Amino acid sequence: IERRFRLTRGCLEVLAEFRQPVAIITKNFLVTRDRDLLAELARWQCVSVMVSVTSLDAALAHKLEPRAASPEHRLRAIRLLADAGVPVGVMVAPVIPGLTDHELPAILDAAAQAGAKRAGFVTLRLPHAVKDVFLQWLGDHEPGKKARVLSRLRELHGGKLYNATFGDRLRGQGIFAEQIRQMFAIASRRAGLAPESPTLSTAHFRRP
Numbered sequence: 001i002e003r004r005f006r007l008t009r010g011c012l013e014v015l016a017e018f019r020q021p022v023a024i025i026t027k028n029f030l031v032t033r034d035r036d037l038l039a040e041l042a043r044w045q046c047v048s049v050m051v052s053v054t055s056l057d058a059a060l061a062h063k064l065e066p067r068a069a070s071p072e073h074r075l076r077a078i079r080l081l082a083d084a085g086v087p088v089g090v091m092v093a094p095v096i097p098g099l100t101d102h103e104l105p106a107i108l109d110a111a112a113q114a115g116a117k118r119a120g121f122v123t124l125r126l127p128h129a130v131k132d133v134f135l136q137w138l139g140d141h142e143p144g145k146k147a148r149v150l151s152r153l154r155e156l157h158g159g160k161l162y163n164a165t166f167g168d169r170l171r172g173q174g175i176f177a178e179q180i181r182q183m184f185a186i187a188s189r190r191a192g193l194a195p196e197s198p199t200l201s202t203a204h205f206r207r208p
Contacts, residue, residue: 002030012037015046018208021200025050025091029069029077035084042086045201050091050120051078053107055100063141075114082115087198089118092184096124097152099145101180105187112191119193121184122170123177124153126162152176 002008015022016037024031024038024047031038031049041047055061056071069077081088090111095101108119126134138146150161156172157163163172171177188195 002028009034009037012041016040017206019044019046019204019206021046021202023048023050023197023200025052027052027054027065027068027074029073032077032080035081035086038081038086039084042084044204045199046204047086048197048200049081049086049088050197051081051088051111051116052091052093053111054092054094054096055103056106056110057103060100064137075110078111078114078116082117088116089120089193089197090116091120091122093120093122094124095121095180096149097156097176097180098149099142101152101183104180104183105190108184108187108191108193112193117194118197119184119188119191119195120197121180123156123172123180125169126153127164131161 012022012034014020019041022041026049031051038047038049051074053071053074054064058070058072061068061071078088078090090108092104092107095104104121111119124134135150138149142149153161155174155176157168158173163169171181185195
């Protein structure tokens with residue numbers, strides 16, 4: 001749909017005209033189509049892009065997100081954006097305890113080598129109907145790991161599969177949450193990735 005109607009590109013054209021700051025997070029390689037506009041916004045400190053990577057295992061990534069860009073293409077998107085002068089980072093999301101959490105260091109290292117300058121992560125969230133979809137997915141694709149994944153998720157959320165409390169829902173609490181946080185912090189530091197997003201500027205905003 002985006003390739004045909006170019007809705008996002010149209011929005012970016014307006015933002016670039018007014019030099020309005022914008023932050024983007026995407027899993028779609030199509031973001032590289034707009035790197036001319038993103039580079040223009042970057043000239044005025046008006047853009048930040050995060051590319052999400054769930055797994056470097058192409059087969060697993062395809063099963064998790066069958067219509068999304070492959071891990072290889074997401075890393076290539078980081079490289080193309082970085083080469084164009086666009087501030088780009090990697091968002092490891094979702095981190096699935098017991099399934100993909102061990103990949104954190106490798107993902108961060110690969111993203112840094114591709115040109116990412118910062119990183120973040122979000123653990124798996126299962127609000128509302130998403131829970132049933134994911135439980136079905138585990139049963140269909142990873143039945144041998146289902147019990148471990150669900151056990152880890154409950155550890156993160158006080159015995160429940162999901163806790164919507166602000167401040168806890170993205171990272172969780174407890175020993176496994178702390179292990180993931182420490183793993184991320186150490187791997188980010190080794191890869192030379194900053195934990196914070198760049199400061200965007202409104203100093204160059206232009207009125208019509």
